[in-house]
Amino acid sequence: MGQKTHPFGLRLGITEAHKSRWYAPKALFGELVVEDEKIRRYLDKRLNRKPPYAAVSDIHIERTREELKVIIKTARPGLVIGPKGAEVERMTEELQYMTGRKVAISIIEIKNPDLDAKLCAEAVAEQLLKRMAFRRAVKSRVEAIMAAGALGAKVRIAGRLGGSEIAKAMSQSAGSMPLSTFQARVEYGTAEAKTPAGQIGVKCWIYRGMYTTERTEEESNAAGGRARARGRR
Helix, strand or coil, X not given: CCCCCCHHHHHECCCECCCEECCCCHHHHHHXXXXXXXXXXXXXXXXXXXXXXXXXXXXXXXXXXXXXXXXXXXXXXXXXXXXXXXXXXXXXXXXXXXXXCEEEEEEXXXXXXXXXXXXXXXXXXXXXXXXXXXXXXXXXXXXHHHHXXXXXXXXXXXXXXXXXXXXEEXXXXXXXXXXXXXXXXXXEEEEEEEECCEEEEEEEEEEEEXXXXXXXXXXXXXXXXXXXXXXXX
């Protein structure tokens, strides 16, 4: 029996911080959780599902008594910001209307998209939609991840691959993948390709080395400078 765990959930509170960072009384908690999900779905639909695709990988949400702060991690910050910041202002207004709260949006650029599991999974899904041979799409993506400096990579796809009648799965991996080591920085992302034959699921794992007690500038920004869980000494 395979006992699988989510690579992010396994490390949550040990080396990974929560993606929603706020406190609320019990009566308000459920409402805010649903609101967070609505914000994430709205931004994903607006930025990732419509052209020009902004390659948004992750959305972090922080709340104070007065303000709702949305941190967007993207490989194409220019498309999120828009000409003279017009796009960000429009999104801010729409989120304020949706939530009834004061909203601030900040953007973090992803320097190397080939080392982001979510973006890699989305890239494979996009190639499958363009009818690229599935084995070639997976193999080329694993090679690109390793060439970008990862210590390990694995991509798995499942569904009606190549339009076959019976659904099947295939995976390709390279390097090492210490899934059960808490100190290991393993990024995980999923995507879906809605092909004419049926829906194909894509999973991507990227091993980027061990966490240290030192935090990089990118990690500090992603955690709002203070909320990041620390690695063990």
